[in-house]
Amino acid sequence: MKSSLFLLLAAFCGSIANPLLGLVDPACFVDRSVECPNSNVTFWLYSNSTRDTPVQLDPLELNPWDFQPPRPVKILLHGYTGHRDFAPNNHIRPALLDNEDVYVISIDYGPLVRYPCYMQAVSNLPLVSRCLAQLINNLLERGIVQHELLHVIGFSLGGQVAGQTANYLKRKLKRITGLDPAKPLFILGSNSRRLDPGDAEFVDVIHTDTLGRGMMRPMGHVDFYPNFGPLQPGCLDENPSDPGSCNHERAPRFYAKSINSSVGFWGRQCSSWLIHIFGLCSTQAQQALMGYHVSEDMSGSFFLKTKSDPPYAMGKLEDTDNSKYLAKFRLNQKHNEIDNDFELELSESLPELEDNELDTDELEKQLIWQEQEALDEPLFKSSL
Ligand SMILES: *[C@@H]1O[C@H](CO)[C@@H](O)[C@H](O)[C@H]1NC(C)=O
């Protein structure tokens, strides 16, 4: 049973970001500098009145007047091949500025995550995270922004940057949102490399390309799985040659629409995605609103459907009673470990990795090692 399901799932994996593609490309580099601020990691401040003329922030020379009057500060992190106008920025920044009195800081670390250098991009993330932590530590220490008002939103590799930033912060963040946090080269290794619930007081995650670029396993206090994840409605039409990239980008699109949705993206709780595939979730379990307005009292995994076109949301789900049917299976509602085992198997069998005869465990070890090195830097010793 398990192996046939596995084959079915593996069939979806054709378009994964291949971590080995740029391994020998001379254009690919790992930035060995430990200097923050760093010219390859820049910070751009937007408000409603400076949408087209953002202020570039100098983390060492912050101007308190740039943050007057006090408002919530939303920090956006792009992913692989991105920049400050790329997803999630292009979707979420205008939606935020249209609907709320906020400041948005878009980070640009594009030079460090260029195509086809995925592996090097992953190796560059600790540097990005340290520089972001420096900015945040300084904003808080100087009293320019209040801790309660900060919210970091990261897409793909940016989701993992958000998690790694926690390693260097003097005070734990109030909230991190992970939008389809990146999977390749993040499955193994410790949580310090990945987004996890320890990284902020509240971590909410949306998974939209679970068999490709994004993580399957739950990573936050609350995890949402729109359309379960392998194929988002509309993506085969929108991008027939690479539906995975469309799936992946649905996370920031849904999030942007959740900011002012009249009906809301409501998901229903279920113990795990595997239980969900087999149709064994209770259809009376509690519902939670996904996205920007998620309740911080919620925890667990939630599943929902969306439409194929904007504004995507389908509103609340109708409760029906399937308890008699479920009673036959005696499910343990809390057991989620099977997800992680499954994800490992899936990644280890990726044809691209096997063809290259490269030891992926070895790659992961190297990355972890590099990061340990970075963690040992005295620059931002956490005082907590
Ligand atoms: C959401 O959009 C509607 C118009 O569709 C607007 O009336 C309302 O003020 C908006 N809500 C917020 C919080 O901006």
Ligand SMILES: *[C@@H]1O[C@H](CO)[C@@H](O)[C@H](O)[C@H]1NC(C)=O
């Ligand atoms: C943004 O500015 C426009 C005018 O430029 C104004 O009409 C709108 O209400 C402002 N939006 C917010 C959320 O303050």
Ligand SMILES: *[C@@H]1O[C@H](CO)[C@@H](O)[C@H](O)[C@H]1NC(C)=O
């Ligand atoms: C920034 O990236 C470029 C390549 O785009 C690299 O040559 C340079 O050394 C990097 N600069 C710093 C300060 O890290």
